Amino acid sequence: MKFRRLREKMVTTQIEARGIHDHRVLEAMRKVPRHLFVGEALQDQAYGDFPLPIGEGQTISQPYIVAEMTQALEVTPDDRVLEIGTGSGYQTAILAELAFRVYSIERVMELFVGSRKLLDQLGYHNVIVKCSDGTLGWPSESPFEAIIVTAGGPDVPDKLVQQLTVGGRMVIPVGDRLSQTLLKIRRNQGGAHTTDLGGCRFVKLIGEHGWKAE
Ligand code: SAH
DSSP: OHHHHHHHHHIIIIIITTTOOOHHHHHHHHHSOGGGGSOGGGGGGTTSSSOEEEETTEEEOOHHHHHHHHHHHTOOTTOEEEEEOOTTSHHHHHHHHHSSEEEEEESOHHHHHHHHHHHHHTTOTTEEEEESOGGGOOGGGOOEEEEEEOSBBSSOOHHHHTTEEEEEEEEEEEESSSOEEEEEEEEOSSSEEEEEEEEEOOOBOBSTTSBOOO
16 A cells, blocks of 8 residues: 555656656556566655665666656557567566566676566466577567667667668667766667767676676
8 A cells, every 4th residue: 555655656646747648657656556667675765756775786776767768669459569678677577568578688696586476476477588698689489579788888779770670769868877868769761860869877798798797
């Protein structure tokens, strides 16, 4: 009950108030129990206006960023969505509420194991997760109507653009290691159209078409 109230307040004050208007996105954010995607000690802070640590040096994104990226993806109930960077699985669950199926890739084994278990417990049976380098995409399941990358890389991996349908959308933070720009890419017949959604800060996208692991 307490968490339901906090969640409602989060949606009203952090998300609707900042201009997110897609009803399906707002409904999904009202529904998914974000506090279950962080450690027990952080549950009371789960609905705050900030990212939180989820272990292994990674973070669960700020609620508003999740809403903004999700709205930009324009997910419909028939869409198959690819997510790079499962992390806690929270963004995955939001997408699972909106899409036909979600394919999600996480490179850190501990996070992969934890999020798979939780998504399963919560009954998200339209989610398929795997542990590997997401910068290569998921060629055998491509193309996807939407691709979301929740870690920041130096540029847009070509491999991912190639795995979008014509008309497909991708949202990805691109920049240096400290700060990035959130880009929305729409693939069309002739190529791709990119829009700038503004500044952001994500953990590093590490892989063959991202930053090299240290
Ligand atoms: N959407 C997640 C965000 C987690 S942070 C959430 O809301 O919890 C980004 C995640 O991307 C981290 O878990 C990190 O391990 C993962 N990551 C970084 N590079 C990756 C890659 N090449 N492939 C798959 N996952 C990657």
